[in-house]
Amino acid sequence: MVQVNDNYLKLKAGYLFPEIGRRVKLFGAANPEAALIRLGIGDVTEPLPLACREAMKSAIDEMGTADGFHGYGPEQGYAWLREAIAHNDFQARGCEISADEIFVSDGSKCDSSNILDILGEGNRIAVTDPVYPVYVDSNVMAGRTGDAGDEGRYAGLHYLAIDADNGFAAEIPSEPVDLIYLCFPNNPTGAVASKAQLKAWVDYARSNGSLILFDAAYEAFIRDPELPHSIFEIEGARECAIEFRSFSKNAGFTGTRCALTVVPKGLKGKAANGDEVELWGLWNRRQSTKFNGVSYIVQRGAEAVYSEAGKKEVQTLVNFYMENAAIIRRDLSATGLTIYGGEHAPYVWIKTPAGMDSWGFFDHLLNKAHVVGTPGSGFGAAGEGYFRLSAFNSRSNVNEAMNRIAAL
Ligand SMILES: *Cc1c(COP(=O)(O)O)cnc(C)c1O
Secondary structure, eight states, X not given: OOOOOGGGGGSOTTOHHHHHHHHHHHHHHHOTTOOOEEOOOOOOOSOOOHHHHHHHHHHHHHHTSTTTOOOSOOTTOOHHHHHHHIIIIIGGGTOOOOGGGEEEESOHHHHHHHGGGXXXXXXXXXXXXXXXXXXXXXXXXXXXXXXXXXXXOBTTEEEEEOSGGGTTOOOOOSSOOSEEEEESSOTTTOOOOOHHHHHHHHHHHHHHXXXXXXXXXXXXXXXXXXXXXXXXXXXXXXXXXXXEEESTTTSOTTTTOOXXXXXXXXXXXXXXXXXXXXXXXXXXXXHHHHOOOOOHHHHHHHHGGGSHHHHHHHHHHHHHHHHHHHHHHHHHHHTTOOEEEOSSSSEEEEXXXXXXXXXXXXXXXXXXXXXXXXXGGGGOGGGTTEEEEEOOSOHHHHHHHHHHHHTO
């Protein structure tokens, strides 16, 4: 009989969202009249920008002509999109990133998992706790961890707690680590990292020869001009970091699919024989072999994000969600809850009231306010005692949810 990848059997059966689903279903069966408001999901709700839709429509028409037809494109993405990204997202902010260091893809979720293909098995890996579960589970699947122990923590991973005590800033570990996953603005806590905090990580990585995997999926939600949008705003980051970006949250591409990964030339790792090897070449080879590029139509849609009209529409979308976040912050604070995040990220991270753990607060909001959120403990042991609400929803749903919570 064929053998399976046993590493998959170590996974803690993706229990968070199925368990939420189970409880919501039970509640729905017992309360068929209740109108639930879901503030738990990390998916956008507002329509795609017109500029992107128009660009994709004309790309479809082009594809219907002999001259404008496009078959396989470059696995790394079309040069015009890579140029637009390098110019607008990086060079305009003073980052020395060129178009050929940008790899266009169909998602940051896949890129942040696939990157393990080019990294060795012996790396000591650090993740924050709470964490975006993809970083942990992809390491489990790739056999880079041991088994899960108490509280769902996997042997072999270094967990860096981020909580109110340390201002939700990941602290440099005392033991050396080779690979560090950082996500700022952070999902789930909504925390941000200052330039000084990122500089400490870059300095650490350079002196230890470590690699930082920096997930900037939420950079568009940053409001404070002093905060860094990219790890490459930090001097020396080209020597120690790879960055993931996505059009999912800023331009509403969660269902359209386009993202990018930045691998600086000259960034190196070590082979088993001690030779230094450029990661750019390995990632280029990985993508060329295992990936066939993003659809021409979608890349034209992504390019339109950088048009004058596209920039305005994206800003309007981001502003809309951030106004939702401000309403959630204001109304929850008024009820006496302690809250974090939601200022530079579309997530509000709530301290659960005394005597209630994450799931207790989940049940409380579900049963009493008919509002669905996400228990912090589902993102890691250090998320226990916290709860995530997302600002991705209609204004009327956000207002209604806040009214119901205020009335408890
Ligand atoms: C939503 C999200 C992404 C984006 O993933 P895509 O696959 O590009 O849609 C990446 N990282 C984090 C932490 C996210 O929450």
